[in-house]
Amino acid sequence: MTGERPIRLAIVDDDPLVRAGLRILVGGSPDIEVVAEAGDGAEAVTAADAHWPDIILMDIRMPRVDGLVATRRIRSREGAPQVIVLTTFDADEYVLEALRGGASGFLLKDTPPREILAAVRSVASGAATLSPTVIRRLIDHVADPEAGTRRARARARLADLTEREREVAILVGQGHSNAEIAGELGMSLPTVKGHVSRLLSKLDLNNRVQIALLVHDAELL
Amino acid sequence: MTGERPIRLAIVDDDPLVRAGLRILVGGSPDIEVVAEAGDGAEAVTAADAHWPDIILMDIRMPRVDGLVATRRIRSREGAPQVIVLTTFDADEYVLEALRGGASGFLLKDTPPREILAAVRSVASGAATLSPTVIRRLIDHVADPEAGTRRARARARLADLTEREREVAILVGQGHSNAEIAGELGMSLPTVKGHVSRLLSKLDLNNRVQIALLVHDAELL
DNA sequence: CGCCTTCCGCACGGATCGCTCAGGATGGCG
DNA sequence: CGCCATCCTGAGCGATCCGTGCGGAAGGCG
Structure with missing residues (x-):
């Protein structure tokens, strides 16, 4: 995978500090390149159109348009980028809504940095990645x-x-x-x-x- | 985790070669101990009662009683062991039925050995582990x-x-x-x-x- | 074969359902 | 107030549904 062209990544979070942290994290990985940043859902949609990233790391709670709505909008197009939701909240509603909206990943913000990078690569290669607690939620939901x-x-x-x-x-x-x-x-x-x-x-x-x-x-x- | 008492593992598969392979795999891990083996679902249920393992690695397609039924039977008791389904088939029906039956893991047999061990430890510590393709299936199902x-x-x-x-x-x-x-x-x-x-x-x-x-x-x- | 059981098919009658038409109560508007 | 619109309510009547009873075809058994 590292021999290929780098993965084009967009970072969407209303907190500049979080964005900075992620940018620095990705900075150490030559196979991933940050091509866009956005501070709310509306910006995310336009940024996705403008920079056609492969992957979007998407926060949920943001001003104006939240991450769930933005995900649905972005994923409704053909050949849309993959979305990995990255949030502190793993409420059932959020998880289901995000996955129904087309997200291919759902990570909690306590995920170790290494695994965030691993998730980006994994989703880029077509798989799906969920935090263990999110998997648990999903299972409980279908197991009903x-x-x-x-x-x-x-x-x-x-x-x-x-x-x-x-x-x-x-x-x-x-x-x-x-x-x-x-x-x-x-x-x-x-x-x-x-x-x-x-x-x-x-x-x-x-x-x-x-x-x-x-x-x-x-x-x- | 390695400082604790070892994880008690049961191996259920109708193919003696597969059981042998798993036994050897686990042999290299001092923190996991194989306490029982079974060749079909019926044996699995009695073995679970007799040896109270922490984790059961369970095949699906087996003579007499299949792994899905065995899983449901075993998991219907209080304080039952965790079940990780380990199979070559990832049909939607199997996945949902297994998880509904109480399985906490669903791995395909092409999973790298290291990850099988990791899954055992992860499930032993309360998490759930699914193969990427299985996660994909699950998402597609709830996203329906x-x-x-x-x-x-x-x-x-x-x-x-x-x-x-x-x-x-x-x-x-x-x-x-x-x-x-x-x-x-x-x-x-x-x-x-x-x-x-x-x-x-x-x-x-x-x-x-x-x-x-x-x-x-x-x-x- | 004769007998029994099970299932499918049908006809009649009472019960229920569904349609149409219409009265009355309420609230907005000039 | 007069008018209109909306909704709840109700009655009469034809269509549909549901229960009972009965006959025939297919299969098991002594």
């Missing part, structure tokens, strides 16, 4: 025990249905009427009714909406 | 633009509803009948019908199931 067991329970209840019944249940879950289902599955309307009726009784439900909700909990799409 | 915008779109459609209409919509989304809604909100049955009817027309839908699905997309629970 509630959602997991709800799906499992729903699947269990749907387990001993006939193949035909399951097909009908899924179409009910899509919001189709009995007539539509009849057409879709090639059977008569009263037959569909029969299946729906059996579904209600087997699953101990009161109406088709509850069938639909159960199907969605089971994630049969 | 579809889910994010679906919620946003659903909210937008529900935005210009009356307060009363929204209340009715939510109860429809819970699977309640019109009569139940009437009781719940203290109005007459025909009134509820009127609201539902207006909901269908305003939202351009065909039946109450679709209202329910929209409410759930908007996450109004």
Whole structure:
């Protein structure tokens, strides 16, 4: 990697001291070159357009336009630079919002300098880098025990249905009427009714909406 | 960390060669001690009970009981050991299922030996460790633009509803009948019908199931 | 084969849903 | 005040849904 052209880096932080620190940090690495700095999100967007960096180190809490919004704006273009969020706050909302906005990294400011540089290189080569606590947050978020067991329970209840019944249940879950289902599955309307009726009784439900909700909990799409 | 008692490690893989390789790898690290080995998921569960390791390196594809099921079983107990999944396959399903099952690590088998050891130590000290490609997968999953915008779109459609209409919509989304809604909100049955009817027309839908699905997309629970 | 079980299919009736039309209450505006 | 707009409320009626009952096809078993 060091034999290639240097990585073009932009630094975005409202605190001049932080920017200076990062600049000095990068100064020791000939394979990384600081091509732009910005003090808020608005400047960041224009700087990204003007200097086409490979990577942007982005703070979140900044005046005018914050880093999350700036990230989304920058990443919405084709061939946009990669964004690594670098902040003191690892609140769940921030992490998810940043990653959804297109960030490829999320580092806390207590990250050792060496690892910040490593993250820049790693993201430049296509990977993603997150601080350990951020990874933990992300895992907890997808692991969401509630959602997991709800799906499992729903699947269990749907387990001993006939193949035909399951097909009908899924179409009910899509919001189709009995007539539509009849057409879709090639059977008569009263037959569909029969299946729906059996579904209600087997699953101990009161109406088709509850069938639909159960199907969605089971994630049969 | 090296001054403490050694990390108790269990190795679970159906391939004796892989187990041997890992054993030799760990052999060079005095701070890690292999206390158990297992060749399938069932053995893994009993071994975890018998030897209470701190960390388990777990393969996924194994005869009888696979690593995902074994992970879930082991992690369902109090004070269970941490599990690091170590596999060649990084399919989305595997990653999510493993993390939901309680795994604290997910490494691909092409991970350099040094980093496997680092991951063991890191997880032992409470952090989580994922291979870069796995992190990428995880990010893509939470970033899922579809889910994010679906919620946003659903909210937008529900935005210009009356307060009363929204209340009715939510109860429809819970699977309640019109009569139940009437009781719940203290109005007459025909009134509820009127609201539902207006909901269908305003939202351009065909039946109450679709209202329910929209409410759930908007996450109004 | 005869018997049983399970599933699919269908028809009828009562219950529920969904549409249309309309009255009444509130608030803004000239 | 008169007028309009918006919202909540309600009644009548046709369409759809849901429950019950029944017949037929397919498979297991003595």
